[in-house]
Amino acid sequence: MKSSxxxxxxxxxxxxxxxxxxxxxxxxxxxxxxxxxxxxxEAYRNVARDLASARRLVPGTRTAAALETLxxxxxxxxxxxxxxxxAGLLSALRDDIPSVVRELAPRIFWxxxxxxxxxxxxxxxxxxxxxxxSLIASExxxxxxEEGKLWTDGLINVTPSSILSVRILSNNIVVALFAVCSGFLxxxxxxxxxLVNGLMLGATFAFVHQHGLAARxxxxxxAHGMVELSVICIAGAIGTAIADxxxxxxxxxxxxxxxxxxxxAAPLMALCAVLLVGAGLIEGFISPDPVFPLASxxxxxxxxxxxxxxxxxxxxxxxxxxxxxx
Amino acid sequence: MDNxxxxxxxxxxVDVTLPIAGPGSRSYAFIIDWHIRVVLALAxxxxxxxxxxxxxxxxxxxxxxxLTPAFLVFLAPAIIYFFYHPVLELLMxxxxxxxxxxxxxxxxVNGGTPGIGAxxxxxxxxxxxxxxxxxxxxxxxxxxxxxRVRIGDMAAGTLLVIDERVPSRYLAxxxxxxxxxxxxxxxxxxxxxxxxxxxxxxxxxxxxxxxxLLRKALGSAEDPDALDDDAxxxxxxTLSEQR
Numbered sequence: 129m130k131s132s133x134x135x136x137x138x139x140x141x142x143x144x145x146x147x148x149x150x151x152x153x154x155x156x157x158x159x160x161x162x163x164x165x166x167x168x169x170e171a172y173r174n175v176a177r178d179l180a181s182a183r184r185l186v187p188g189t190r191t192a193a194a195l196e197t198l199x200x201x202x203x204x205x206x207x208x209x210x211x212x213x214x215a216g217l218l219s220a221l222r223d224d225i226p227s228v229v230r231e232l233a234p235r236i237f238w239x240x241x242x243x244x245x246x247x248x249x250x251x252x253x254x255x256x257x258x259x260x261x262s263l264i265a266s267e268x269x270x271x272x273x274e275e276g277k278l279w280t281d282g283l284i285n286v287t288p289s290s291i292l293s294v295r296i297l298s299n300n301i302v303v304a305l306f307a308v309c310s311g312f313l314x315x316x317x318x319x320x321x322x323l324v325n326g327l328m329l330g331a332t333f334a335f336v337h338q339h340g341l342a343a344r345x346x347x348x349x350x351a352h353g354m355v356e357l358s359v360i361c362i363a364g365a366i367g368t369a370i371a372d373x374x375x376x377x378x379x380x381x382x383x384x385x386x387x388x389x390x391x392x393a394a395p396l397m398a399l400c401a402v403l404l405v406g407a408g409l410i411e412g413f414i415s416p417d418p419v420f421p422l423a424s425x426x427x428x429x430x431x432x433x434x435x436x437x438x439x440x441x442x443x444x445x446x447x448x449x450x451x452x453x454x
Numbered sequence: 455m456d457n458x459x460x461x462x463x464x465x466x467x468v469d470v471t472l473p474i475a476g477p478g479s480r481s482y483a484f485i486i487d488w489h490i491r492v493v494l495a496l497a498x499x500x501x502x503x504x505x506x507x508x509x510x511x512x513x514x515x516x517x518x519x520x521l522t523p524a525f526l527v528f529l530a531p532a533i534i535y536f537f538y539h540p541v542l543e544l545l546m547x548x549x550x551x552x553x554x555x556x557x558x559x560x561x562x563v564n565g566g567t568p569g570i571g572a573x574x575x576x577x578x579x580x581x582x583x584x585x586x587x588x589x590x591x592x593x594x595x596x597x598x599x600x601x602r603v604r605i606g607d608m609a610a611g612t613l614l615v616i617d618e619r620v621p622s623r624y625l626a627x628x629x630x631x632x633x634x635x636x637x638x639x640x641x642x643x644x645x646x647x648x649x650x651x652x653x654x655x656x657x658x659x660x661x662x663x664x665x666x667l668l669r670k671a672l673g674s675a676e677d678p679d680a681l682d683d684d685a686x687x688x689x690x691x692t693l694s695e696q697r
Contacts, residue, residue, distance in 0.1 A: 190646070294529075
């Protein structure tokens with residue numbers, strides 16, 4: 129047995145060495161040909177057979193350990209997730225995202241209802257007890273409004289639009305992603321975020337309304353707010369879906385159910401982030417700029433919202449599909 | 455903890471076993487990455503300021519529209535800071551410089567190299583893992599979860615494994631004669647391991663091990679008791695070269 133083990137290792141070693149360098153090369157490349165892929169699968173079978181023999185003949189040796197590593201490397205190469213590229217992106221926009229949105233539609237509706245209710249509650253709260261605004265707004269903001277000015281007035285002269293945009297869009301993206309991720313806390317984080325956001329929105333409107341500035345605040349937020357608030361509601365819906373996957377698992381384990389839910393919603397999360405980038409740019413460049421009249425702000429806000437709906441529903445790519453381009 | 459194994463049923467009937475990286479390796483890799491990230495972001499900021507303003511004094515161009523210098527100055531470090539992990543993990547196939555130094559790698563639950571979706575998801579969920587501070591949630595989850603994963607890994611279907619780099623010479627067997635083949639393969643492997651650790655072992659200890667090993671390998675053909683420390687090492691070297 130002793131001599132046969134060494135002789136076997138001796139006989140197989142050249143093939144392992146050759147394969148070892150070939151696998152390093154294959155792992156480095158982004159795509160491989162069909163012949164190379166078939167060769168890798170054949171090599172995988174051979175190394176599996178050799179590894180099984182090594183585990184029996186030379187257990188605990190470093191040759192066996194090296195074979196384990198080689199086997200794991202070939203396995204990783206074969207099990208590599210295929211790169212979707214542009215086709216993957218188009219497929220996500222055309223099929224995956226609309227399908228997830230349809231599935232999440234009731235949740236999106238309930239999240240919007242929750243946000244509206246909390247906004248109404250915030251409005252009533254501040255309308256009834258105006259002094260409570262100090263719990264929601266900063267001292268500086270309250271002072272501005274009491275002087276008959278909005279805190280957004282002259283914003284463009286204080287901070288360059290580009291910096292303002294990046295600050296806003298990054299903040300919005302973090303809030304939306306947090307609404308999604310905090311679904312992991314069985315939805316508690318998501319509900320908290322939605323309630324607080326709605327409450328603050330309603331309370332702020334009530335406060336500026338008391339000082340006759342509601343119309344101006346509306347003018348400020350209309351261009352970016354429609355998409356921004358819609359995306360927050362979508363993010364909340366994804367968060368509750370994640371919570372649901374943990375509370376009522378659809379797969380063998382909660383972890384598996386959670387993973388599947390997140391993977392399914394991931395393209396929608398990515399699209400939401402892109403939409404928030406657009407909303408952030410509008411909020412930085414258009415919303416604080418007095419050059420834009422209300423009508424053009426409404427036109428921008430409504431157009432961007434419709435673009436969002438068309439993209440989410442998969443209707444944006446329908447003409448291309450009909451023309452045979454997809 | 456680092457010795458735990460993750461087993462993937464192979465399609466050939468032979469399982470793939472991957473050593474799981476524990477919270478220690480994970481934290482070590484993160485700390486290295488964090489330092490690299492901060493240094494790179496600061497370097498990017500300094501370079502951008504020197505290019506834009508010609509000095510390290512910052513000028514805000516209030517009221518300007520378009521891509522202002524101030525914006526460009528912050529763009530480079532922000533991109534480095536926020537996209538460091540996802541971009542590098544994607545380019546380095548599941549590794550980052552810190553992970554490479556710590557000898558760990560991200561793989562999917564199938565043992566494959568993660569794609570862009572999995573890498574983005576595991577990095578987005580850092581928002582939860584880093585709560586309330588210093589990655590407390592992530593660390594606690596990694597301590598108590600199966601496969602020692604944080605929440606981001608659970609969401610993405612990934613795990614961190616030890617990236618074993620076994621030298622290819624362990625796969626080499628060139629000069630093997632019929633007589634050499636008579637020596638137990640495991641003994642040869644042990645001889646090589648002892649030689650590698652030779653300087654770290656106490657003299658009397660390594661001599662005792664070497665003599666026992668030579669006696670086992672060569673039987674009564676030689677008397678290892680007659681050899682001193684240097685001779686024992688040379689004899690083991692000769693023996694291990696037979697591998």
